[in-house]
Amino acid sequence: xxxxxxxxxxxxxxxxxxxxxxxxxxxxxxxxxxxxxxxxxxxxxxxxxxxxxxxxxxxxxxxxxxxxxxxxxxxxxxxxxxxxxxxxxxxxxxxxxxxxxxxxxxxxxxxxxxxxxxxxxxxxxxxxxxxxxxxxxxxxxxxxxxxxxxxxxxxxxxxxxxxxxxxxxxxxxxxxxxxxxxxxxxxxxxxxxxxxxxxxxxxxxxxxxxxxxxxxxxxxxxxxxxxxxxxxxxxxxxxxxxxxxxxxxxxxxxxxxxxxxxxxxxxxxxxxxxxxxxxxxxxxxxxxxxxxxxxxxxxxxxxxxxxxxxxxxxxxxxxxxxxxxxx
Amino acid sequence: xxxxxxxxxxxxxxxxxxxxxxxxxxxxxxxxxxxxxxxxxxxxxxxxxxxxxxxxxxxxxxxxxxxxxxxxxxxxxxxxxxxxxxxxxxxxxxxxxxxxxxxxxxxxxxxxxxxxxxxxxxxxxxxxxxxxxxxxxxxxxxxxxxxxxxxxxxxxxxxxxxxxxxxxxxxxxxxxxxxxxxxxxxxxxxxxxxxxxxxxxxxxxxxxxxxxxxxxxxxxxxxxxxxxxxxxxxxxxxxxxxxxxxxxxxxxxxxxxxxxxxxxxxxxxxxxxxxxxxxxxxxxxxxxxxxxxxxxxxxxxxxxxxxxxxxxxxxxxxxxxxxxxxxxxxxxxxxxxxxxxxxxxxxxxx
Numbered sequence: 001x002x003x004x005x006x007x008x009x010x011x012x013x014x015x016x017x018x019x020x021x022x023x024x025x026x027x028x029x030x031x032x033x034x035x036x037x038x039x040x041x042x043x044x045x046x047x048x049x050x051x052x053x054x055x056x057x058x059x060x061x062x063x064x065x066x067x068x069x070x071x072x073x074x075x076x077x078x079x080x081x082x083x084x085x086x087x088x089x090x091x092x093x094x095x096x097x098x099x100x101x102x103x104x105x106x107x108x109x110x111x112x113x114x115x116x117x118x119x120x121x122x123x124x125x126x127x128x129x130x131x132x133x134x135x136x137x138x139x140x141x142x143x144x145x146x147x148x149x150x151x152x153x154x155x156x157x158x159x160x161x162x163x164x165x166x167x168x169x170x171x172x173x174x175x176x177x178x179x180x181x182x183x184x185x186x187x188x189x190x191x192x193x194x195x196x197x198x199x200x201x202x203x204x205x206x207x208x209x210x211x212x213x214x215x216x217x218x219x220x221x222x223x224x225x226x227x228x229x230x231x232x233x234x235x236x237x238x239x240x241x242x243x244x245x246x247x248x249x250x251x252x253x254x255x256x257x258x259x260x261x262x263x264x265x266x267x268x269x270x271x272x273x274x275x276x277x278x279x280x281x282x283x284x285x286x287x288x289x290x291x292x293x294x295x296x297x298x299x300x301x302x303x304x305x306x307x308x309x310x311x312x313x314x315x316x317x318x319x320x321x322x323x324x325x326x327x
Numbered sequence: 328x329x330x331x332x333x334x335x336x337x338x339x340x341x342x343x344x345x346x347x348x349x350x351x352x353x354x355x356x357x358x359x360x361x362x363x364x365x366x367x368x369x370x371x372x373x374x375x376x377x378x379x380x381x382x383x384x385x386x387x388x389x390x391x392x393x394x395x396x397x398x399x400x401x402x403x404x405x406x407x408x409x410x411x412x413x414x415x416x417x418x419x420x421x422x423x424x425x426x427x428x429x430x431x432x433x434x435x436x437x438x439x440x441x442x443x444x445x446x447x448x449x450x451x452x453x454x455x456x457x458x459x460x461x462x463x464x465x466x467x468x469x470x471x472x473x474x475x476x477x478x479x480x481x482x483x484x485x486x487x488x489x490x491x492x493x494x495x496x497x498x499x500x501x502x503x504x505x506x507x508x509x510x511x512x513x514x515x516x517x518x519x520x521x522x523x524x525x526x527x528x529x530x531x532x533x534x535x536x537x538x539x540x541x542x543x544x545x546x547x548x549x550x551x552x553x554x555x556x557x558x559x560x561x562x563x564x565x566x567x568x569x570x571x572x573x574x575x576x577x578x579x580x581x582x583x584x585x586x587x588x589x590x591x592x593x594x595x596x597x598x599x600x601x602x603x604x605x606x607x608x609x610x611x612x613x614x615x616x617x618x619x620x621x622x623x624x625x626x627x628x629x630x631x632x633x634x635x636x637x638x639x640x641x642x643x644x645x646x647x648x649x650x651x652x653x654x655x656x657x658x659x660x661x662x663x664x665x666x667x668x669x670x671x672x673x674x675x676x677x
Contacts, residue, residue, distance in 0.1 A: 074463075127660045128614050130407075133602055135656040142649030247644075257467055266677040267461045306472030311459050313468070 019264030019316055021253025030286045038293045047104035049172055051289055053240060056178035057082075057233050059281040061252050062259025063185055064229035066277045069260055070189070071202040071222040072269025074131035077118060077137035078230050078256050084144045085111045085234025090153035090244045093160075100157035107238075108231040114140065115227015119220035129219075135285075137253075145246045154243035164239025174236045179278075181232055186274040188225075198222055203270025258284060258305055262312040283308070342399040352611040353664055356626040359659075360633055367637035373640030374640055376454035379515050382504055385518060388632045390526035390583045391502050394599050395606025395624040397576035398530050403536065404549040405616020406462035411577045411603045412453065413473035417443035418578030420480050423490030423591030441578045447473070448574020452567035456483055462570075481593040489592035500586040512639055521583050528579060532572075545569045550617025605631050605652070630655075 035042040042048070061078060085107040092103035118136055122129045166173050168242040191193040200208040201218035207213055233252075238244055261267070262283065263276030284305055291301050368374040375381070385467025394411065401408045408414070422440030425431040431439065451469050455462050480518040481487065535542035548565045556562045580599065585591045608614070609630060610623020631652060640646050 029460045036426070098656030121657070123662050125657075125661050127664065130614060130658070131608055131660060134601065135653045135660070137653070138601060138656065142646040142651075142653065145644070146650070147645030220644050254467060254471060256463075258471070261464055261467075267463060297479060298481070299475040299482075301475065303473050303475030303479070306470070306475065308466045309471060310454070310465065310468035314458055317458050317460055 001053070005258055012246070019312075020273060020276045020279065022315075023263065023276055023283065027279050027282050027286070029285060030290075034286060034290055034293065041293060042289070045170060047289075048295075049167060049170070051285060052268040054288075055282060055285045056236050056240070057252075058179055058259060059278050060147065060229055060233040060236065061256045062263070062277045062281045063182060063274065064129040064233065064265070065227045065256040066260040066265050066272050067185070067198075067226045067229065068129070068222050068273040069202075069265050069267060070206075070269060071198055071218050072267075073122065073222060074133060074267075075115075075118065075223065075226045076133040076253060077114070077128065077140055078226060079249040079252030080137050080141040080144060081114055081230040081249070081314040082225060082233045083246065084114075084140050084147075084235065084254055085152070085231040086237045086244045086248050087144055087147045087246055089235055089238045090156055092145050093156040094153050095148070097181055099301060100160040103157075103234050104160070104238075107235050108228060111231020111234065112224055112228040114222060115230070116224040118227065119223030122223065123216040123219055127192065129223075143251075148246065150241050150246055154247040156238075161242050162237050164236070165242070172240075172242050181229070182278050184273050185229075189274065194221060199270055199272065201269075217305060240301060246292045255284065255305075258309050261309055264312075268308075280312075292307070328470050330467060332381045341367050344577045346580045350668070351624050352374050353620070353626060355662065355666070356609065356623065356630055356659075360626065362631050363630070363633050365638060367640065371637075371640045374637060380636060382517055382519055384632055384636050385522050387635075388628060389521045390580050390587065391628040391632060392530050392625050393524045393576055393580040393605060394603045395610075395628050396528060396621070397573045397580060398603035399607045399612055399619050399621070399624050400464065400532065400569050400573040400576060402612050402614060403542075403545050403616060404462075404566060405614065406455065406549075406566075406569070407466060407614075408432070408448075408451070408570070408573045408577070408603075409463060409466040409600065410447075410470035410473060411466075411573065412599035413470050413477060414444050414577040415584070415596035415599055416477045416593060417447055417473050417480075417582030418574070419581040419585050419591045419595040420477055420484075420593075421584055422578075422585070423492075424484060424593075426494050427485065427490045427492045430492075431494065433494045433500075436494065437582055440582055441575050444578025444581070445571045445575040448577070449571035451574070452570025455570065456566040478557065478593050489590040491590050493589065496582040497586060497589075501589055523587055524579070528576060529621055529625060532576070533615070535572075536619050536621070541565070541568060546617055546619070552598070602628070602631065605656060609656065611663070630659075 020088045033040075042051075061082060065075060089103045089107040090109055092098040092106055093100060098106070112150045114136070118129075118133055120126070121132045121136070162264075164174055168176060189199060197208070198213070198218045198221060200213055201215040202222075205215050208218070234248075237248060259281040260273075260277045262280035263278075264273050264303070265271060265277065287304050287308075290296070291298055304307055364374075394415075397411050397414075398408055404570060418440040421443035422436045424435040425439040447469070451462075451466055454460065481489070491546075500520050504517045504518050504519050508515055537547060544555070544560045545565045545568065547558070547560055548562045548569075552562055555565075571624075577599070581595045584595055586675070606624045606628035607619070609627030610625070611620045612618065612623060625666050634652060634655060635648055638660060643651075
């Protein structure tokens with residue numbers, strides 16, 4: 001897209017690890033400061049539960065974007081696809097009377113399917129992924145309203161909602177779900193050959209092709225996985241909120257980029273950081289909580305997140321310039 | 328008007344000439360627009376109603392042509408401006424502030440807004456040029472920042488939502504067409520007063536990239552940064568200038584939208600991001616940089632506007648519109664691809 005200088009792979013790994021470390025320190029410091037300045041209010045069970053309850057969706061959305069960034073692509077449809085999947089789940093349960101587990105499964109299949117279509121379109125037409133997903137985003141944002149207009153679905157499967165709003169040993173169930181998803185994804189990228197191939201394609205397509213890796217397949221897999229994760233996020237929303245309508249997902253696109261970018265994922269592809277993305281999502285969530293705790297105008301949140309994104313990128317750029325000599 | 332600096336000057340004409348005429352995306356767009364106009368007007372005669380359809384369509388189109396040009400200004404570099412909507416919003420705030428607090432005349436407020444837009448754009452360009460960070464990330468972060476800043480500014484300095492003060496001439500921009508201005512018995516055409524503003528912007532941008540040294544050097548920077556730098560082009564300055572131009576045009580688009588709506592509000596620019604890409608991309612401008620098409624952008628924006636208006640008249644819901652626009656974008660781009668492949672098979676060099 002632009003002229004992004006290629007870094008030495010080892011340098012990237014080191015800088016990534018230090019990014020994760022910095023984020024972990026920042027998260028700990030932020031949490032401590034917030035807890036002490038609100039006179040322990042943050043540490044009450046309800047506040048803590050809310051903190052993690054609403055962390056699950058941004059985390060999974062960030063991971064959905066991270067997967068495609070790993071092959072050097074972007075998925076603009078991730079936000080509206082999440083909304084689409086959640087509306088479909090609710091529709092199947094309320095209108096078609098499907099049992100909850102089947103509706104959830106259907107939503108995941110829809111997510112996976114749309115993601116695969118994205119990937120196939122990119123590979124078959126050779127159009128830039130940004131533009132393809134821009135088009136599918138426009139289409140899905142329309143389809144979202146096609147399911148049930150602007151009406152709200154509620155009173156669906158009490159078991160699902162109880163699960164989504166419930167908690168295990170004080171930890172919200174959907175946050176546990178998000179952590180499991182993140183763990184599986186980490187294993188996929190670290191241990192499984194499909195994941196390694198995906199990163200190889202993203203890091204250097206030519207070298208990957210010469211080593212017998214199909215870049216096309218990597219792109220399709222990445223988009224399919226991204227769609228599946230958007231489906232998971234959609235299911236989380238259905239389970240945790242108790243009512244859904246077609247406007248869900250409108251405000252998820254930009255945050256989906258914020259988490260991986262702050263987390264040290266390179267837009268050029270080849271590098272992903274599950275831990276960094278999750279920590280970044282946590283940091284953004286802390287800003288949200290701080291706003292609620294101090295009663296600040298919510299608009300400051302956007303301003304701060306913007307500054308943090310820019311700051312994170314500038315710092316990592318600076319660090320690689322200092323440590324790597326020639327960037 | 329495709330301006331491509333990749334090819335040596337002497338070779339530009341022959342290669343273009345050897346491409347079969349149907350491989351020109353602009354021509355395809357023109358045909359599609361013509362077909363759609365015929366279809367829509369035969370289905371709904373009100374499509375050709377001047378007061379109800381044609382005049383509002385021109386006013387909307389002026390906004391989206393300028394929005395498309397704002398994106399095109401940085402696509403020339405191979406960059407993106409994800410903050411195009413919010414740059415329009417902050418520039419609109421500055422204009423509204425000037426009208427409200429300083430009782431500035433119409434043109435002065437516009438100039439203040441354009442200056443703010445250009446400054447914000449230049450800031451984005453400067454960060455990109457100075458740090459080498461991807462333009463997508465920088466403008467995305469700016470979008471977040473400006474989103475917060477604009478609402479804070481509106482809640483601090485206006486009644487919380489919008490500036491409603493309208494200087495002399497604003498209402499004329501909103502409601503009048505040239506047919507309201509007559510000399511003797513000769514009246515102007517049914518064209519809203521905002522249209523020439525957009526046309527001037529298009530002509531200036533077109534000339535800039537085709538005739539002027541700065542524009543050519545921006546394209547050169549976009550097609551190959553290193554080669555441009557080695558040829559003595561101040562690439563950093565060109566990047567800042569292209570982004571400043573993008574911010575300025577975004578500001579102009581915000582002004583035109585405010586003129587159409589009658590108020591400067593915080594949600595100006597909310598709907599700019601997708602249309603800003605639709606126009607240039609449908610018109611054949613590449614994301615890779617180095618080549619732009621101003622006429623293509625106008626045609627691309629026209630196509631989207633015709634589809635929107637037509638489907639509206641056929642009483643499609645807003646959400647159905649989105650589905651069709653997305654499908655048409657995909658179809659248009661795939662056809663473009665097919666056309667290129669076919670043209671390549673015929674032996675023409677692209």
